[in-house]
Amino acid sequence: DWNSDNVIAEQIERIRAQVGDARVISALSGGVDSAVSTALVHKAIGDQLTAVFVDHGLLRKGEREQVERDYVASTGVRLITVDAADTFLGHLAGVTDPETKRKIIGREFIRAFEKVQRDLVDEAKASGEKVKFLVQGTLYPDVVESGGGAGTANIKSHHNVGGLPDDLDFALIEPLRTLFKDEVREIGRELGIPEAIVGRQPFPGPGLGIRIIGEVTRERLDVLREADAIAREELSAAGMDQAIWQCPVVLLADVRSVGVQGDGRTYGHPIVLRPVSSEDAMTADWTRLPYDVLAKISNRITNEVSEVNRVVLDVTSKPPATIEWE
Numbered sequence: 047d048w049n050s051d052n053v054i055a056e057q058i059e060r061i062r063a064q065v066g067d068a069r070v071i072s073a074l075s076g077g078v079d080s081a082v083s084t085a086l087v088h089k090a091i092g093d094q095l096t097a098v099f100v101d102h103g104l105l106r107k108g109e110r111e112q113v114e115r116d117y118v119a120s121t122g123v124r125l126i127t128v129d130a131a132d133t134f135l136g137h138l139a140g141v142t143d144p145e146t147k148r149k150i151i152g153r154e155f156i157r158a159f160e161k162v163q164r165d166l167v168d169e170a171k172a173s174g175e176k177v178k179f180l181v182q183g184t185l186y187p188d189v190v191e192s193g194g195g196a197g198t199a200n201i202k203s204h205h206n207v208g209g210l211p212d213d214l215d216f217a218l219i220e221p222l223r224t225l226f227k228d229e230v231r232e233i234g235r236e237l238g239i240p241e242a243i244v245g246r247q248p249f250p251g252p253g254l255g256i257r258i259i260g261e262v263t264r265e266r267l268d269v270l271r272e273a274d275a276i277a278r279e280e281l282s283a284a285g286m287d288q289a290i291w292q293c294p295v296v297l298l299a300d301v302r303s304v305g306v307q308g309d310g311r312t313y314g315h316p317i318v319l320r321p322v323s324s325e326d327a328m329t330a331d332w333t334r335l336p337y338d339v340l341a342k343i344s345n346r347i348t349n350e351v352s353e354v355n356r357v358v359l360d361v362t363s364k365p366p367a368t369i370e371w372e
């Protein structure tokens with residue numbers, strides 16, 4: 047019967063047999079699947095593996111540090127971070143259409159990753175090594191959903207910003223292909239990955255880019271990042287993490303609302319809280335959070351984030367509304 051130690055031991059053997067002495071590249075997204083698959087491969091082959099993390103500037107507060115510091119400390123994975131915020135934000139300038147944003151972010155992600163990949167391949171070749179393998183955090187439900195046979199990389203782009211083009215000359219290592227999310231989390235814990243990463247709620251690959259309704263700018267990202275951090279902090283402090291599937295925090299950047307602060311009138315922006323309960327994100331209901339938790343979040347956001355003077359709650363189920371606003 048199922049046992050995380052057995053799965054780990056079996057996968058390690060399998061990975062070693064598949065890889066031999068070749069070099070391997072892995073894209074870390076900050077999410078559970080790529081974190082666990084990367085750690086598993088690292089356990090099997092050590093520094094033959096290089097992990098790549100693309101900072102696209104659309105990350106949440108603390109996310110990069112979580113990967114660079116906590117993940118690396120707990121796994122020993124050799125990591126390259128790509129500073130790509132300027133590039134991403136440059137390409138997103140003036141863009142408001144949600145699908146166009148997704149396309150740009152997906153495309154730039156691949157470009158950034160391919161660049162590192164080329165560098166690593168060159169470096170390996172120069173020292174006579176081979177880079178042949180790419181790690182993917184494909185889970186069993188992804189395999190079923192995409193109807194994919196072994197080794198195909200056709201993960202739905204919507205669900206994985208790391209969904210890489212299939213014309214890459216790499217063989218895939220997919221150590222989580224037979225597993226469900228709960229099992230992946232258990233393996234992650236067994237491998238010593240911090241709970242903040244293993245227990246993370248779903249977060250979209252395009253990140254905060256699709257939670258700013260309107261154009262994505264650095265200033266708007268800073269506003270949303272602060273509001274999002276406060277909401278997450280208070281939800282965790284109130285013990286709500288298990289009760290909600292995820293809670294998008296959305297900045298209505300093109301809407302202005304009138305407020306009053308001290309003696310003055312303000313003309314700021316509303317923030318939307320979108321806490322949802324769900325089994326699989328296909329359908330969802332809005333989570334009936336305790337009023338005092340909502341009040342605390344609202345007070346803190348309006349007190350601490352000066353550009354925001356109003357917090358509203360989204361009380362729509364899916365369908366008809368999607369979980370994300372874009």
Ligand code: XMP
Pocket residue numbers: 148203204205206207248249250251252292327328364367368369370371372
């Ligand atoms: P919707 O908004 O379609 O979201 O109800 C369903 C689930 O998918 C996530 N989501 C995304 N994940 N790239 C991703 O990796 C995306 O472009 C994307 N759009 C939505 C969303 O957070 C929810 O969990």
